[in-house]
Amino acid sequence: MSFRHWAILFGLMASASSSAAAAGQAGRSISAQIGGLEHLYSQSFVTGDARVAERLLAADFIGFGPNGKRWDKATMVSTVRSLPHQTSAKITSITVRVHGDTAIALGTEEDRDPGSSATSHRAWLDSWQHMAQGWRLVASAEIEPKR
Numbered sequence: 001m002s003f004r005h006w007a008i009l010f011g012l013m014a015s016a017s018s019s020a021a022a023a024g025q026a027g028r029s030i031s032a033q034i035g036g037l038e039h040l041y042s043q044s045f046v047t048g049d050a051r052v053a054e055r056l057l058a059a060d061f062i063g064f065g066p067n068g069k070r071w072d073k074a075t076m077v078s079t080v081r082s083l084p085h086q087t088s089a090k091i092t093s094i095t096v097r098v099h100g101d102t103a104i105a106l107g108t109e110e111d112r113d114p115g116s117s118a119t120s121h122r123a124w125l126d127s128w129q130h131m132a133q134g135w136r137l138v139a140s141a142e143i144e145p146k147r
Contacts, residue, residue, distance in 0.1 A: 031096035034103045034128055037135055042089045042109060050081040056137050058129065063140035066122070071140070084114040101130040108145075121145060 044052035061073040094107040105126045127139040
């Protein structure tokens with residue numbers, strides 16, 4: 001192989017390597033963004049700031065809770081707004097996988113309701129999609145793991 005062919009091959013390999021590194025960086029950056037959005041959404045149930053849910057939930061959001069009850073955006077915005085609010089919500093773990101314009105977040109959370117000294121534990125799977133307005137939560141499912 002001539003020097004020119006080796007130079008072209010090396011250039012292609014370097015380009016592919018830097019593209020893969022950039023994709024990895026972008027994935028980590030998106031993971032951090034989704035983690036931040038999950039935290040904001042979780043805290044909205046403590047603060048009662050329904051504007052957060054209104055902004056982050058896709059218009060066609062769908063989800064269900066540990067009891068199997070289905071949720072839509074209007075239900076979730078109303079739940080965030082309603083009193084009494086949770087006294088604490090803490091995400092204890094989160095793993096995010098990015099697939100193009102979709103991100104899947106798998107997490108666990110500890111919550112405390114007003115008037116209760118007990119902490120509830122939940123696990124959830126959230127699906128986010130990148131839209132023209134930014135990342136929006138399109139689907140969610142929760143369970144209460146047995147302890």
